[in-house]
Amino acid sequence: MAGPFEGAGLTGRRVADESLLSDEKTMLENDPGGMLRATASAGAQVRESAALAAEANLGVLADEGRPRAVVVAGIGTAGLTGDILATVAGPRCPVPVIGHRSAGVPGWVGAADVVIAVSASGRSPEALAAADAAARRGARLVAIGNPDSELQAMAERARAPFIPVPRRAPARASLWGLAVPVLLAARSLGLVKVNEADLAETAARLDADAERCRAGAESFVNPAKSLALGLAGSIPIVWGSSPLATVAARRFADTLAANARYPVMAGALGEAGRGRVGLLDGPFGGLAESSRDIFADPDELAELSTRLRLVVLRDGGLNPEDEADEPVAVEERRADAVQTLAERRGVRCDVVTAEGGSALERLASLVAVPDFASIYLALAHGLDPMAVPAINEMKELSNPLPEGLQ
Ligand SMILES: O=P(O)(O)OC[C@H]1O[C@H](O)[C@H](O)[C@@H](O)[C@@H]1O
Incomplete structure (x- = not known):
């Protein structure tokens, strides 16, 4: 009998398989629509x-x-x-x-x-x-x-x-x-x-990051593959240290959801620090980490406990000082603080730091590697990063019926 999802295009693996990211040919085959190329x-x-x-x-x-x-x-x-x-x-x-x-x-x-x-x-x-x-x-x-x-x-x-x-x-x-x-x-x-130089430098940075993140580069030299493998099986929490980094954080939540089908929480660290940072103490944060049996089989553990993984996108203190803006020093202290909090609770944390002179280039430097990571995470789960069956189904179901069929 047909399962409830038959025809919904659901294929893939519940547990990520690192070996799916080791062979360029297989990866390109598993990305038939060409998300990596795009x-x-x-x-x-x-x-x-x-x-x-x-x-x-x-x-x-x-x-x-x-x-x-x-x-x-x-x-x-x-x-x-x-x-x-x-x-x-x-x-x-x-x-x-x-x-x-x-x-x-x-x-x-x-x-x-x-x-x-x-x-x-x-x-x-x-x-x-x-x-x-x-x-x-x-x-x-x-x-x-x-x-x-x-x-x-x-x-x-x-x-x-x-x-x-x-x-x-x-x-x-x-x-x-x-x-x-x-x-x-x-x-x-x-x-x-x-200006034109900002555009040229942004384009050059995106090119350079695409090169570092290419399918042929193995995980130990490919920042996107290692970010993806670190996130595998976790609930990612992505916080941006500044308004600019928060735009990149939201983008990462969008691509992780659409490409890799991961639930993500993303937002501004300033606001999270007054509320959602409490997650680090909860059942998926510190509690999950402190109850882990260090002698347990790591494979079994990976399947048993869902844990948070924090990704901090940092602006790198390159923000020009501006009276209307929060001082860079405050943003930096807050980013250091959340990393310390995560460390104290055993919650794993990745940090991506912006590079470049202009705001646009800094944004590009915070978007490029996470964009690729979302695709590698999809591929590690055997998911076609381009296919979006649920989004298509949602559109179909919520579109009004053509006249005459109502
Ligand atoms: O940019 P548009 O063609 O207007 O599409 C707007 C949005 O439409 C759909 O909902 C897609 O799933 C999104 O990925 C896209 O961004």
């Missing part, structure tokens, strides 16, 4: 999108001067581009940057505002409804996404600039292709300082 194109995406944005007529945005507010509208990865803009613009940004993840735009949006509608496919209902609402309310509109899509048609009807981002991979592997045009649209409004 993720390795991050640097190329930065360069390509920067060139495409330069060809779009973004100058018209600036003609009407500085907006009252910028709304970045989109869902999923497209929605994350709003958080990226807000963090790269930083606390000195002269106007509010608001990410909007549901259909339409906030009620107050009007002619004084700019709406950036983002959708990799060019057809998410959230981005389309936002573009439509922006046009109706007379707000300035910029649209970013798949060329020859409904979104492009809508931008054309509204005589708004459209930045075509060719769709070669699922939305979550197109983060950089989508984020760069958002930043460049905001730059043309004078809201963010991203």
Whole structure:
């Protein structure tokens, strides 16, 4: 008899198998959609999108001067581009940057505002409804996404600039292709300082990280494979030391969930320190660690006890000091503190420290290795990192029936 999940595309192993990450050929076979390849194109995406944005007529945005507010509208990865803009613009940004993840735009949006509608496919209902609402309310509109899509048609009807981002991979592997045009649209409004050197260095860093994380590099030299194997079987908790690192933490939660199907808790360390840090004392934290029998068979243990594994994404003290920002020293002390807490309780902890000069490059340095780690963790469980049966089923079940079938 068919099991409840038959047809849902559920294959894979409950327990991760390290040996699945040792042979490049097997890994590429187990990644038929090419998530590894798509993720390795991050640097190329930065360069390509920067060139495409330069060809779009973004100058018209600036003609009407500085907006009252910028709304970045989109869902999923497209929605994350709003958080990226807000963090790269930083606390000195002269106007509010608001990410909007549901259909339409906030009620107050009007002619004084700019709406950036983002959708990799060019057809998410959230981005389309936002573009439509922006046009109706007379707000300035910029649209970013798949060329020859409904979104492009809508931008054309509204005589708004459209930045075509060719769709070669699922939305979550197109983060950089989508984020760069958002930043460049905001730059043309004078809201963010991203120069050509920042873009070039960010692209170069993404390329270098893709090289370190390539399938052919073994786990002892591949930071993504070792991060993935460390997380295997655990409940990952990902905390970012700064606002920028917190965007990277949320991204890691998204990719771990979509690619590896892991439940993750992610957020800002500042807030976690006043609440969720208590998890370290709980049944999956210190209690699980202190009740472990050191003579037990490690394989058996791995199956018996689910434990937390902490990943701390640190900004590395490179944040420029800013009065509106929390002092770097506070962020650094807090990151040191949580590592000490984890150590005292025996909770294992990985640290990824940002590198690079500009905010964009630092963000890239916190996103690249975790992105690959989420794919290796999927592969270690025998999961196709690209397949998303539950997401597709959710869309199918929640879509209204076509007329006549109701
Ligand atoms: O960028 P879009 O094509 O509008 O897609 C937005 C989102 O749609 C779906 O829900 C996908 O599962 C997400 O990965 C994606 O980010």
